[in-house]
Amino acid sequence: MIIVTGATGQLGRLVVQELLTRVPADQIVAAVRTPDKAADLAEQGVQVREADYDRPETLKAAFEGAEKILLISGSEVGRRIPQHQAVIDAAKDAGAGLLAYTSVLHADTSTLPVAPEHQATEEAIRASGLTYSLLRNGWYNENYIPAAQQGAANGVIIGSARDGRISSASRADYAAAAAVVLTGDGHDNTVYELSGDTAFTMDDVAADITAVTGTQVTYQDLPAEAHTRALAEAGLPEPVVEMLVAIDAGTAEGQLAGTTGDLSRLIGRPTTALRATLTAALAD
Template structure:
């Protein structure tokens, strides 16, 4: 395998991971791609296409070094279990260092080092751990996904209203496919050593804009109703959402109101060489119109 770059994608059967693998398949031969996954049987379709499938469980560090054997570049896709990410990610970092990889890329969050979003501390801690490891890195600080707003849109169509407490704050979201394409570029091209990319949509929208987009793609009138944070909390609680979820959603709206997700740096479209996907396009595809 000398001279052939081996690229490992962790979490490769997740929503983002699969899209990264698909992008890589358009750029490099399948045998150069390793899908590192907790449940290899879920990646059987990738194996059939020639992708190497290896077991890699963040909670079982002994699986990680074998999964990374021969790797040149690794994409660490952040874990989904809030509160457990720091030890999980540290295990990946340690295994990547032992594997002697030339680049560790990590899917972080927009402005992780300064963000007040509730998801930011674990990302910031992971970034610090990566830098402390001495590995060459690329920090892919992903903004919000368009797809995050599909359930919101569906509820809006059902109820005629989208509720929140984001005021007139803006979100520069992009599609998962956009972020996956950027990751694939970083993994398959040069010039990304010790880089930090603030990845976000080309344009930012308000929740009023979102409601207008839902109306446009469905033909159902939908309005945005802005609430004080305590009223938003009560509405979500009354709807039966668990307390941690309620706290997270209200905190994210507070961050949105403060401009935490509004940055339009242009890094994402520069990496991919194409405009980012408008949220209206994602909504239209998801809502069947």
């Protein structure tokens, strides 16, 4: 039995759809906080089980019969370490043969604000004695859809990433990699640094938006302080502002620039270019 936690999330749904192309539906469990939201998956023959990271008692039943489990990292920054520990403990109790985890690119050395909880989770997985596969996902192409919409509206996107490079890929690419690990052999105790095949700058992002929308878009690089003020004036909450500015600082240092080729090797094809993702998103 292959179990996917967070299966109604943006990544989780894509993982389940990838799995459906590889194994029978009755071998897949969508472990979700709110089962009603997975009705469409149930209609496809996927088993749907309640699994709430904050209610460890739900995880025991959810993981019954588990052979392989994908722990998709929680979305609640600041709460993820105990949530993930509950999943790790339940996976061990269930006797799972493999626990895969969606981490962050270069988790062991990253200073991005999202990294500490991933680092702690990776350490907990290793300490558990479970066989594991760490899927260190880089940035998603989809992260730039709001910037594309903004750029199309006013001709400018802002940031403080300087000329730092980013090697992003589509969510579907990362989902395909997870499905390969969950259904294939040779992934025991592995670490995959997953990223796009090529790295680009924010100037390149602006050029892609220009090409996709037909509107001339430029990237305006700001000092961190000015970037912070601009985001605050746009009405973003302070924690979000701090997170975005810190991510741009990490981008400027090259922390999202790795192009290891792990992702394209796993999925057996080139990763999806940012322009392709933006074209599809803005056409909807």
